[in-house]
Amino acid sequence: MLLGLCGQQLMIGPMMRLTDEEQAMLAGAFGPGVQKAIEILVALGAIYGADSLVPVISVQVAGVSYKNLGDAGLEFLAEWAAQGARVRVPTTLNPAGLDLERWRELGSDANLVHRLEHFASQQSRVIQSFASMGIRATCTCTPYFVGNVPACGDHVAWAESSAVSFANSVLGARTNREGGPSALAAAITGRTPGYGLHLPQNRRAQLLVEVHCPVASSADFGALGTMVGQAARNRVPYFRGLDVPRFQAPSSELGAGLPEASIDHLKALGAAMAASGAVALYHIEDVTPEADQPDLIVPDAEIFSIRTLAEGYAALDGEGDEIDLVWIGCPHASLHELRQVIRLLAGRQTQVALWVTMARQVRAEAEKAGLVAELETLGGQVVADTCLVVAPVKELGFRHMATPSGKGAYYAPGHSGLKVRYGSLEACIEAAVAGRWG
Ligand code: F3S
Numbered sequence: 001m002l003l004g005l006c007g008q009q010l011m012i013g014p015m016m017r018l019t020d021e022e023q024a025m026l027a028g029a030f031g032p033g034v035q036k037a038i039e040i041l042v043a044l045g046a047i048y049g050a051d052s053l054v055p056v057i058s059v060q061v062a063g064v065s066y067k068n069l070g071d072a073g074l075e076f077l078a079e080w081a082a083q084g085a086r087v088r089v090p091t092t093l094n095p096a097g098l099d100l101e102r103w104r105e106l107g108s109d110a111n112l113v114h115r116l117e118h119f120a121s122q123q124s125r126v127i128q129s130f131a132s133m134g135i136r137a138t139c140t141c142t143p144y145f146v147g148n149v150p151a152c153g154d155h156v157a158w159a160e161s162s163a164v165s166f167a168n169s170v171l172g173a174r175t176n177r178e179g180g181p182s183a184l185a186a187a188i189t190g191r192t193p194g195y196g197l198h199l200p201q202n203r204r205a206q207l208l209v210e211v212h213c214p215v216a217s218s219a220d221f222g223a224l225g226t227m228v229g230q231a232a233r234n235r236v237p238y239f240r241g242l243d244v245p246r247f248q249a250p251s252s253e254l255g256a257g258l259p260e261a262s263i264d265h266l267k268a269l270g271a272a273m274a275a276s277g278a279v280a281l282y283h284i285e286d287v288t289p290e291a292d293q294p295d296l297i298v299p300d301a302e303i304f305s306i307r308t309l310a311e312g313y314a315a316l317d318g319e320g321d322e323i324d325l326v327w328i329g330c331p332h333a334s335l336h337e338l339r340q341v342i343r344l345l346a347g348r349q350t351q352v353a354l355w356v357t358m359a360r361q362v363r364a365e366a367e368k369a370g371l372v373a374e375l376e377t378l379g380g381q382v383v384a385d386t387c388l389v390v391a392p393v394k395e396l397g398f399r400h401m402a403t404p405s406g407k408g409a410y411y412a413p414g415h416s417g418l419k420v421r422y423g424s425l426e427a428c429i430e431a432a433v434a435g436r437w438g
Pocket of ligand 1: 141388407408411
């Protein structure tokens, strides 16, 4: 990498300009932790052709579960924290490997606590490292449910593909799909390389998706997202014909005028597209904040017509009627989804484990509203901080899962060794009550 002074700014290679403060960070004036962070960002910027770093207003850091980090990742984080690295902007954290407060209650097996003890202790060291850098240990993939809500046009640096999709598409913020280290580096410096989706020209749609069939439930949106993600890969899709209700009067709340059900559907859609493809931004006609911009669809956009969701359901659904776990909350559930689960149970007892995973802060609201106790009375659990993709599922003893989440069904077989049945929330709740699928 070539370094050379250019007036007030340092040139990195042919393109990258750094401010005085950024040059000082690179020279080590803010300590080795900040120096390491800006070195990562400058290297990334050089690779992707960024001409400068852009300030970010918030960060979502991923790579939190000890299952994925292992001891090497834990030591890397602990060392970075020991170098004095502290975050400069509000920063939230992705799910960990366990419910940090109630992991002992996650299974009925008497040996479970013994099997999970080492994992829980290492996971807690991971969280301590992040917390010592000033990061809020929110442990959720829905930071937008716990106060990390950028406005339209804000630059942020978020990891966690489903949250990235939500931030870009539903909130209209600007972020690339960050990895764990690059998001952490952005938090420590308050900057990210200005390339990709930070630039308006890269937010145009290259795939026009024409939907000619009903898409009504979250599972439908997951199936649709799976199909479109596979077709789009990393392109930006633009949806026409998708019925996503809005309020009559737009509000300034999360999702700008979208009812709770629409928010649930959009998070399911974005998560599935990010899992089966690498979609980080989508637009929906008359719904998402950038969809009415002129020339948003490139003239040679490919057209993808969808007349049935059968292919998406088939890609996600497995075989067999055995079920030992029903999982709701991928991405982490909203209060609205928890209420739906309780309503569909209609006072009936579950025969198998039923997990609703959600942010700890949302769980606290649910607790206040009496929803946690209500679900527990019926045999279910509201589990915070984690999910079935990043948890040590083998140790927890689950083998056969039902879920209405496209992303959950896509990843659970490979990441957690689970056999998966995929269907509507109604079908999943009936499975929980019957103790078997179908
Ligand atoms: Fe969140 Fe885990 Fe799904 S991180 S998006 S609940 S795979």
